[in-house]
Amino acid sequence: MIPLRDALFRPVRAGNAFEETVERLLQSIRLGVVPPGERLPAERDLAGRLGVSRVTLREAIRSLQDAGYVESRRGRYGGTFVTAVPPAAAPGRPPVAADLPDALTLRAVLETGAAECAASRPLGAAERRDLRARLDDCASAPLAEYRRKDSRLHLAIAEAAGSTSLTAAIADARTRVNALLDRIPLLPPNLAHSNEQHARIVAHILDGDAESARRAMAEHLDGTASLLRGFLA
Structure with a gap:
């Protein structure tokens, strides 16, 4: 079986690296691939999978943290975790x-x-x-x-x-x-x-x-x- 995370965390296109990184991370959260309370893959591993710099990845994670989707924890068992209760989707054009x-x-x-x-x-x-x-x-x-x-x-x-x-x-x-x-x-x-x-x-x-x-x-x-x-x- 091909790991689902490999399919979602696939390399992004260079032209919109930040935006596509945010999209992939949000997709993994909304589809339950990384469920509430679970840790995202390690920064080095995730940057390698997505084919982006660690700077770009950190910017994307920081943006999701500001929006309430993830939180950072320090210490031996720290990392970036999906929040227990992700925020509601931002208002936009509803599907018709x-x-x-x-x-x-x-x-x-x-x-x-x-x-x-x-x-x-x-x-x-x-x-x-x-x-x-x-x-x-x-x-x-x-x-x-x-x-x-x-x-x-x-x-x-x-x-x-x-x-x-x-x-x-x-x-x-x-x-x-x-x-x-x-x-x-x-x-x-x-x-x-x-x-x-x-x-x-x-x-x-x-x-x-x-x-x-x-x-x-x-x-x-x-x-x-x-x-x-x-x-x-």
């Missing part, structure tokens, strides 16, 4: 109904393909444990943490497909979809149904049934798409 078709089509193509690819690969014991752990985390998540745990499960499936580029693309697509999902209510009956669908998807992947994994993922995404169209279109 016109964003729906593009975002949903992209997600459907990427995530059904990822499920099929994951089921087609000979997964190792660690990969299987990770998928089961993410599935359990999502099923037991309290309402306030459901979006983050759900994102991590979908990203774990992307990781299991074995392509850094695909995982990065799904992370970007998921960020767009989450912006839309944040505008509709969490409905307990839907979450219970989603968890049942998640279990089927993971079971098909672990069984190596690629076609069934693709179909199960498509059905799951269709349900989410129906809610989004119903509330936002």
